[in-house]
Amino acid sequence: MTTRRAGLREQKKQATREALSAAALRLALERGPDDVRVDDIAEAAGVSPRTYNNYFSSREQAIVAAVAGEREARIAAAVAGRPVGVGLAAALVEAVVEAYTTASEPGRDALLLITTRPSLREAFVGTTGAIENPLAGAIAGRLGDDDERTARVLAASVAAAVRIALEGWLQTTAASFTAGGLVVPSGSLPDLLRATLAPLTPALDAAEERARRRPR
Known part of the structure; x- marks a missing residue:
C-alpha cells in the first residue's frame, strides 16, 4: 500500500x-x-x-x-534496455540521438522562441545536466555495481558532450534566423551529437572491457 x-x-x-x-x-x-x-x-x-x-x-x-520533455529517463531506459550484444558506446550514442531528435523535439514556433531568446537558449542547454544521474545508474547497471564511480564520470562526460552539441546547434540555428522569421538550421543535430560523443568511445569501450574481464 x-x-x-x-x-x-x-x-x-x-x-x-x-x-x-x-x-x-x-x-x-x-x-x-x-x-x-x-x-x-x-x-x-x-x-x-x-x-x-x-x-x-x-x-x-x-x-x-x-520542449525538453523527460529525456533523461528515456535515455537511461534506452541504454539499460539495449541488448547485451550492443556495445555500451553504440547503445549510448543511439539513445542520446534518438531522445534529442524524435517527436519530443520542439515544434517550429517553440524552436523559434528558444533560438531567438538568449535566456531560453541558456535554459534549454542547461537541461542536459538532468541526464547525468539517471544515465550513471544505467551505465553502472551495464558495467556492474562496483563500477559506480566510473559510471558517474562517464555519465558526466556524456552530459557535457550533449551540452556542447546543443550549444553549437542552437547558435547556428539562431544565426540562420532570417528576416522572414524562418529558421534554417545550418547543422544536423544528430551529426553534432555523434561528433561530440565520438571522443568518449575509447573510454566507454575500455570500461566495458574491464567489466567483461572482472571475475564474477
Whole structure:
C-alpha cells in the first residue's frame, strides 16, 4: 500500500510539472516570454505560485521544460534496455540521438522562441545536466555495481558532450534566423551529437572491457 501511495504521489507531481511547463510555453508563445509572470503560469495551471516554486526556479526553466520533455529517463531506459550484444558506446550514442531528435523535439514556433531568446537558449542547454544521474545508474547497471564511480564520470562526460552539441546547434540555428522569421538550421543535430560523443568511445569501450574481464 505504501509503495502504491508513493507511486500515485509521483504521478501527481509529474502531472503538475507537465501542466506548469505546458502553461508556461503556451503563455510565452502568446505573449512573448518577457510578458509572462510566475503568477500567470501558476494560475493557468491551476496551482499556487508557491507550488510553482517547488518545481521551477525561473520562468525560463518552465518554458523549456515543455520542449525538453523527460529525456533523461528515456535515455537511461534506452541504454539499460539495449541488448547485451550492443556495445555500451553504440547503445549510448543511439539513445542520446534518438531522445534529442524524435517527436519530443520542439515544434517550429517553440524552436523559434528558444533560438531567438538568449535566456531560453541558456535554459534549454542547461537541461542536459538532468541526464547525468539517471544515465550513471544505467551505465553502472551495464558495467556492474562496483563500477559506480566510473559510471558517474562517464555519465558526466556524456552530459557535457550533449551540452556542447546543443550549444553549437542552437547558435547556428539562431544565426540562420532570417528576416522572414524562418529558421534554417545550418547543422544536423544528430551529426553534432555523434561528433561530440565520438571522443568518449575509447573510454566507454575500455570500461566495458574491464567489466567483461572482472571475475564474477
